[in-house]
Amino acid sequence: MHYKNLLLEEDDFxxxxxxxxxxxxxxxxxxxxxxxxxxxxxxxxxEMAGLTQSATSHQLKDLKQCRIVKSRKEGLNxxxxxxxxxxxxxxESGIEHVKGDHCEE
Numbered sequence: 234m235h236y237k238n239l240l241l242e243e244d245d246f247x248x249x250x251x252x253x254x255x256x257x258x259x260x261x262x263x264x265x266x267x268x269x270x271x272x273x274x275x276x277x278x279x280e281m282a283g284l285t286q287s288a289t290s291h292q293l294k295d296l297k298q299c300r301i302v303k304s305r306k307e308g309l310n311x312x313x314x315x316x317x318x319x320x321x322x323x324x325e326s327g328i329e330h331v332k333g334d335h336c337e338e
Contacts, residue, residue: 252299256323260284261292268302269321272314 241249255261260282267273267281279289293313296302303316315321
């Protein structure tokens with residue numbers, strides 16, 4: 234989708250900047266790519282991202298504040314998933330860019 238008018242208000246730029254900052258960390262990207270496959274608990278995300286539970290929870294809190302992920306509590310367990318399909322599109326676009334021929338040296 235191409236937007237005819239990319240003019241944004243200043244607060245829109247600030248929110249967009251915050252979203253892109255959250256995609257600027259390898260552990261967060263690992264978490265997001267795992268969540269793109271479906272809901273997941275914190276323990277699995279810790280192991281997959283190579284982070285402590287505290288560090289993983291901090292990353293998830295930041296992602297949740299920007300509505301990139303959402304959570305669901307079941308008893309004592311908390312399960313996370315991507316907030317919406319826009320996040321998958323952002324991830325796919327970035328991966329496609331990195332894997333494309335134009336990025337090879």
